[in-house]
Each structure stands twice: as structure tokens, then as C-alpha cells.
Amino acid sequence: MSKTQPIGIFDSGVGGTSIWKEIHELLPHEHTIYLADSSNAPYGEKPREEIVRLSFKNTEKLLDMGAKIIVVACNTATTNAIQKLRSSFNIPFIGIEPAIKPAATKSQTKAIGILATRGTLSSELFAKTSDLYSKNSKVIEVIGNGLVPAIESGKKDSEEIDKLLQKLLEPMIAEGIDYLVLGCSHYPYLIPNLKRLLPDSVTIIDSGQAVAKQTRVVLNSHNLLSDTPQKPPEFFTNGNPEVLKNLINTATMSYNVTYLDF
CATH class of the missing domain: 3.40.50.1860 (Rossmann fold)
Known part of the structure; x- marks a missing residue:
């Protein structure tokens, strides 16, 4: 080598x-x-x-x-x-892997959101990491259905994707999250959209x-x-x-x- x-x-x-x-x-x-x-x-x-x-x-x-x-x-x-x-x-x-550790460690509200694919959230490795670092936090996991195909087709700045994100973020906002962990490498391209839709008190973390x-x-x-x-x-x-x-x-x-x- x-x-x-x-x-x-x-x-x-x-x-x-x-x-x-x-x-x-x-x-x-x-x-x-x-x-x-x-x-x-x-x-x-x-x-x-x-x-x-x-x-x-x-x-x-x-x-x-x-x-x-x-x-x-x-x-x-x-x-x-x-x-x-x-x-x-x-x-x-x-x-x-989703950056659960820094989010769980720094969270003041003890409620963190994780936006990821079904394949990541259902995996054994994710379950182990989540169990290890988020014992004292409420973790709101949301599957980002439809986000990857939208980004793959060049629609990351569309009204359609904002509507989809708004729906996906609702349960997290309702639980008072102060950290959102992005659990898919496509999702950082949606950070401008997420910042528009999330309260200012929410910090976004990617890996x-x-x-x-x-x-x-x-x-x-x-x-x-x-x-x-x-x-x-x-x-x-x-x-x-x-x-x-x-x-x-x-x-x-x-x-x-x-x-x-x-």
C-alpha cells in the first residue's frame, strides 16, 4: 500500500x-x-x-x-x-454512524431527535449505540421516508421537500428536542431547510x-x-x-x- x-x-x-x-x-x-x-x-x-x-x-x-x-x-x-x-x-x-453521543451529552431538555433511514434505525449497531449513550434522554426516532429520492432527483430546494420535512419534524418539535441528529449522509444537504423549519433552540448535528x-x-x-x-x-x-x-x-x-x- x-x-x-x-x-x-x-x-x-x-x-x-x-x-x-x-x-x-x-x-x-x-x-x-x-x-x-x-x-x-x-x-x-x-x-x-x-x-x-x-x-x-x-x-x-x-x-x-x-x-x-x-x-x-x-x-x-x-x-x-x-x-x-x-x-x-x-x-x-x-x-x-448517527452522532448520538454528543447530542445526548449536551442536551439540556434531555430530548433529542434522530432523523434516519429505516435501515439505520432498525440495525443492531444503531441499537447498541443508542442504548449506550442515550439512557438519560428521550430519543425521538423518525424515518426520513422520501428524503433520499428527492435529493437524488435534484429536488432538495423544492416546496415539496419542505412540506415533507415539516411533517417529519412535527413529533420531534412536540417533544421539545434541543438537538437533531442527522442519521443519513444525504441529509446535511437539507440543513438550510431544517434551519428554516426548526426552532432556533435546536442544534443540528451531522457526522x-x-x-x-x-x-x-x-x-x-x-x-x-x-x-x-x-x-x-x-x-x-x-x-x-x-x-x-x-x-x-x-x-x-x-x-x-x-x-x-x-
């Missing part, structure tokens, strides 16, 4: 680019390859066996592309498949920065941190490349977005 090899990142679609942005900002010298498995999004409604199969498919593709570490930028894939991935492949994996920091720690521990600038980021999608381009939306660097049937 060499320092110049890329960081591989995959998600059930375009949402994991919210994680990619944090990694790229913290580790600008690294070459990153991102796989958006949009043709199979959302993972959150699929059976566990299918989530594991898709996670293996994505991992194998990134390994074929020379990845030195793989970031599973999908809560559903992390909570359902990362243990099997780690036991099956000889490469470091970084996962993403992007924590994942980026953990990626740096693991690369450093394996002596794999790149110390010289590498190739521009590469993005591959088996969905609509335009949706991916619109989310990346940066003029500060060059990058490639390519359709790939994988």
Missing part, C-alpha cells in the same frame, strides 16, 4: 458527497475517488442481505481502482455491513467532520497520509451525473464526474 493511492468513498447515491467535502477540506493533498450507487438508492428500505451485497460490490470496485482506505459514507451501509467488510477485506474501513478526522487518524496510523498534492478528485455515478455535479458545485478545483455502470 502506498501514500499516493486514493481514498475510496462510497454511498448509496450522491449524499455521501457531504462526507467527501469534509475529507477533501481536511486532507487536500489526498486523491479521492467517490462512487455514487444512485441506481440502487435508497439503501434504507432494502433488506440487510441486499445492503451487504451492494456494500461488497462497491468495495470491490474501489479496490480495483487502487483505494488504500475505504470510507463507507452511508449510515445504512455502515450499520448493516461494516463488520462484514472489515472481516472480509484487508484494508482499513471508516464508517459513519461529516468526525468522519474526516477519523480518516486522518487511521491513515496516519498506517503511515498512508499523502504529503504531496495528488490527482484531482474523481466521481463516478450509475445515476444522473448532473445531480452529482450540482451537489459538488465548486469552482475552486478541477474534478471529473463520470457515468459508470457498476
Whole structure:
């Protein structure tokens, strides 16, 4: 394994680019390859066996592309498949889980909301994490039905998604939450919408920065941190490349977005 090899990142679609942005900002010298498995999004409604199969498919593709570490930028894939991935492949994996610990620790009202997919909320790993950190808090879990398809189809700024969010947030607001944990890597793209719809007293937490920091720690521990600038980021999608381009939306660097049937 060499320092110049890329960081591989995959998600059930375009949402994991919210994680990619944090990694790229913290580790600008690294070459990153991102796989958006949009043709199979959302993972959150699929059976566990299918989530594991898709996670293996994505991992194998990134390994074929020379990845030195793989970031599973999908809560559903992390909570359902990362243990099997780690036991099956000889490469470091970084996962993403809902940030329950900081929310439960800092909450003053002792009521926290978690917006996530069905696949994440029903997973064994999520249940363990929730039980460990939220014993003294009331946790209001809400499945974000319809949010991922709306983001995947480029409708994150639509009136339709605001109406959907309003309905999903109602039970949390009624319970007096002061922290909202985003349990899906697509959802950070809805933070502007959420801020409009939530009381000012509610703090929104996502896991992007924590994942980026953990990626740096693991690369450093394996002596794999790149110390010289590498190739521009590469993005591959088996969905609509335009949706991916619109989310990346940066003029500060060059990058490639390519359709790939994988």
C-alpha cells in the first residue's frame, strides 16, 4: 500500500458527497475517488442481505481502482455491513454512524431527535449505540421516508421537500428536542431547510467532520497520509451525473464526474 493511492468513498447515491467535502477540506493533498450507487438508492428500505451485497460490490470496485482506505459514507451501509467488510477485506474501513453521543451529552431538555433511514434505525449497531449513550434522554426516532429520492432527483430546494420535512419534524418539535441528529449522509444537504423549519433552540448535528478526522487518524496510523498534492478528485455515478455535479458545485478545483455502470 502506498501514500499516493486514493481514498475510496462510497454511498448509496450522491449524499455521501457531504462526507467527501469534509475529507477533501481536511486532507487536500489526498486523491479521492467517490462512487455514487444512485441506481440502487435508497439503501434504507432494502433488506440487510441486499445492503451487504451492494456494500461488497462497491468495495470491490474501489479496490480495483487502487483505494488504500475505504470510507463507507452511508449510515445504512455502515450499520448493516461494516463488520462484514472489515472481516472480509484487508484494508482499513471508516464508517459513519448517527452522532448520538454528543447530542445526548449536551442536551439540556434531555430530548433529542434522530432523523434516519429505516435501515439505520432498525440495525443492531444503531441499537447498541443508542442504548449506550442515550439512557438519560428521550430519543425521538423518525424515518426520513422520501428524503433520499428527492435529493437524488435534484429536488432538495423544492416546496415539496419542505412540506415533507415539516411533517417529519412535527413529533420531534412536540417533544421539545434541543438537538437533531442527522442519521443519513444525504441529509446535511437539507440543513438550510431544517434551519428554516426548526426552532432556533435546536442544534443540528451531522457526522461529516468526525468522519474526516477519523480518516486522518487511521491513515496516519498506517503511515498512508499523502504529503504531496495528488490527482484531482474523481466521481463516478450509475445515476444522473448532473445531480452529482450540482451537489459538488465548486469552482475552486478541477474534478471529473463520470457515468459508470457498476
